Amino acid sequence: MIGETMDNDRRIAEHPVLGTIEKGRLVSFSFDGRTVEGYEGEPIAEALKALGVMVHRYTAKKNRPRGIFCAIGRCTDCVMIVNGVPNTRTCITPVQEGIIVQTQYGVSAKDGGSHEKI
């Protein structure tokens, strides 16, 4: 399901009211060890959504999968480890070239693994 490049069907190529939605330049970043692409400046969550990534984290108590819920930085369901910092709200944190994004398990990386920093 998760493509390394974007599936155009998940993006709106042209919008009947908004026309073409302006985006930054296409950049690469790391998601769970793979190199993927997104547009610079768009929220990480949106870039992941366009890649088909739905699960951002697994909860601490019940290990439930969570993804985007409010998309405006309120609910904090979409938090991930970004550049080594857990609990980063990916819906309001912009994509930049070379950032490292990891799925969050509880408040840590998978199996207590390292939080990768640039």
Add this chain to the structure above:
Amino acid sequence: MNEVNDRSRDIGEFVPQADDDMIICRCEEITKGEIRRAVHDGMWTITEIRRFLRCGMGLCQGQTCARLVKDIAARECGVPYSSLEPATSRAPMRAAEMKILANEK
């Protein structure tokens, strides 16, 4: 504020419900059943329920579940929804890194 509230008032027994396992507070993963149980343990205010269970005390600070918890608690206590005082609002209104809060200008 400061309504006389006799904590020995009979609110009936805890009766299990089919959806007790449903998560209400997403951040702290508190279920409907836990909230209802807490009411029967004497937690009759939103503040007490929060302090006892942590619901509404997670990352989002109750922005998502405040209404839901209040609704469940009011039903369980047998009081009108609007009679329950919401939790205190506290700064910082948005979570902020210590290094930012420490850096005053």
Add this chain to the structure above:
Amino acid sequence: MNGTGNTADVIIIGGGIIGSSTAYYLAKKGVDVLVLEGSDNIGNGGSSRNGGGVRQSGRDPRELPVVMWGIKNLWPHLNEELGVDVEYAQKGNLRLGMTPAHMKILENLTDKAKACGLDVRMIDAKEVKEINPYLSDKVIGASWCPTDGHANPLKATLAYYRRARGLGVHFITGEKVIGLKKLRGRVRQVITENNVYEAGKVLVAAGFESRFILKSVGIDVPLAKQKMQCLVTEAEPKMFEQMLGTADADFYGHQTRHGSFVFGGSCGQEGFELDKQGLISNSLGVPSTCRGILKYFPGLENAKIVRGWTGWIDPSADGIPVMSRIEEVPGLYAACGFTGHGFGIAPGAAYNLAQLVADEATAVDLSAFRYDRFKARI
């Protein structure tokens, strides 16, 4: 026993941890207790607004016997006793220093505590780092008390309430007491804004407000009122389990079971509040505490603060509480002035207070806490 009327054997004024836990220990003895809490919530004062320390080190030697007794006899079994996990962790207390002056303060406290039989000692920077590798390299030493620890004050307070209520203690919240009334030479009536309650004995455990309540029968205890602030972070990966403090009171606190860090601190202006009622935080406390924490824990700079809160403490003129029978008003007892360190001591204090009120011999001598000990300095 499950009273619903306006009378009881004992009325406790104040539904904080002292009131709730004393009610519990009295109820266990079969005493019919009524607790009147002025606010809408149980444990609304310092009980739910503190840093959760269950510590002995750093305390006034006069307090040590009570808190040591509680830590030895009550805290380890509190979960089973109350049926709620109060998150008690006896993992020690580091009191940190960064300068020779700090070390002097710590040594002084340590010597006094040792004299009281407390297992506490000074340790060097290397040993500090072994206990807590996350601390700044600027820490040059600490006092270390391995039997100190921390617990969840919100849960502990409400757990006492829950258990006491289960034993039939009658709690009424939102019932603000405005005064006491003597009848035929003994304290008898408790007058609230709405009602009159009656009991043979009355224990006033209402924090600073105790002062006004006691004054209604001619007793004045020198208590002040100071606004203190705490803060809590989001949950972080597990780092350490000790209770922490510093020689200079830059901050104090611990990492909770939940993963969040609960810290308290001061901005230096406590006691000078213009408004002595409200609970609006001032704008200085959280930033000040954050700087205090980061001095010692630079690695926490990215931890997000999700909430700060404010509470009033009730410092007494000599910094230790009043836990006393008030003989001049027969039937009256007071437990107040815990001076901002009333949480860890609460179980031990309450157990002894219950004995005092029940006219039993107390497990620990409470004479240091008499209400009439405050004399002129010269």
Add this chain to the structure above:
Amino acid sequence: MYRHSTASAQRTVAVMKRYDLIVVGAGPSGLSAATEAAESGMKVVVFDENSRPGGQLFKQIHKFFGSKEHHAKVRGFHIGEELLREAAAAGVEVELDAAVIGIYENKEITVRKAEHIEHLKGDTIIVATGASENMVPFEGWDLPGVIGAGAAQTMMNLHGVKPGQRILMLGSGNVGLVVSFQLLQAGCEVVALADAAPTIGGYGVHASKLARCGVPFYLSHTITKAEGSDRVTGAAISEVDDKFRPIKGTEEHFDVDTICIAVGLSPMSQLLKMSGCRMSDDPKRGGQVPDVDEYGETSVTGIFAAGDVSGIEEASSAMIEGRIAGARAALRMGFISAEEESARQKSFSADLAGLRRGMFAPGSKGRMPEKTEEGLDISVNLLTKGYLSDDEVTKYPGVVKKKGLHPVIECSQNIPCDPCQDACRFNCIKVGNDITLLPQVDMGSECTGCGMCVASCSGQAIFLVNEDYDDRSASVTLPYEFLPLPRTGDSGFARGRSGERLCTAEVIDVKTSPAYDKTNLLTIRVPKDMAMKARFYEPLPAREADA
């Protein structure tokens, strides 16, 4: 206990910045308040936690209702741009990525910026923090793929990412209806719209737009389950009884990848509560709100609330509330005279009164009348299925039978809105001074087919019909806001109000114009008997053009 802190001795805190007015929130009410105050001479700063100003306006791509003075027929994001221009012209400072994290004694605030916090004071403060979305819990509601309606708008309208491919919408208020339509515009499929209430909560015209696109409405239905293990793969809904309990055996399953929740808004009033304002729980205003006077002033003198934070309403009324609070703050601080203020307030309250009318007015929330102000029956079909039935539609004054080309206005509810009246240069359409009245078509006027009325109707309820197009066929001109835009000569199907396929249709004209503002006018040719039935055009699947 006071001790000299070495830390504070080392720090240098700048002189406290003080403004005549601090506004929290750069949405419609905040910007309007700031502009009003700055135009009165006040030194004003607006803080907003987001990196874009405008609040929710920039996600609103539909045309607004109301009258000219309420920015009617202008799309939300254009209104946002206009408000920003006005604020800038008035000299308002707008600071973005700046979250007000606390209000303290003496009207001091702290603002969190990228790397630091700042302390400031305002002689007055207007809190215009807007609202947050309500949520409804159900089994599996925490699965990835269950999102808020605001999230859907953020994804598709700000970032150009589809919220999902197949979507179940929960909630039939205006947000649920508008967002569902936007989802269709983004190229998603809305498989159903469910609401536990027995009738549609939002405007009938919004519902009708969806119905004719084929979106089915499930009123008196609630979601019972989001299915899936690590993401939503389906949803189950059930009919509910009069106590909103699911009725056994009525469960229906949908294959969906996204469930979108649009069950109302709550005032985001925590900052006001923190500042010590007296609050109450008022269900009519949407939840926990400050007690305010008619100017929005709270129980703390000099602290005001404007917009959704003091009661959920539309953006249009939020803008006026902002103006009202701004003018009041200016009076408080002596920037305008009492006479000046009173004159302004008079005009604002007239504007506000104009909006707070009709069957969706704040006062009549939840109580849908049985008849319109004209005494006509409210369509039950519209309230329960989302469309007017073919026989009902003819009852309303905008629906006339006339020789040759003429507008058909399928407007059946009293909504404060009148752009159609201004759209026709030949005075063919009349609403009157009371803008909630249903528009009427003047039988005497000539229709030139310019289509301005079609494009100006925010509810997309106006069609141009010519039953005499030729011997056998009629023409229907309809508003069309989808891509790809059909081309003259294309053929496809005509759909009825309920979304059912009626017949084949040929596209005989496609008009686009800046004046239409992205509402394209599609004229289709259909058999004569379909003239009063065909209301939407469905292209043939997989158009093989441009290959």
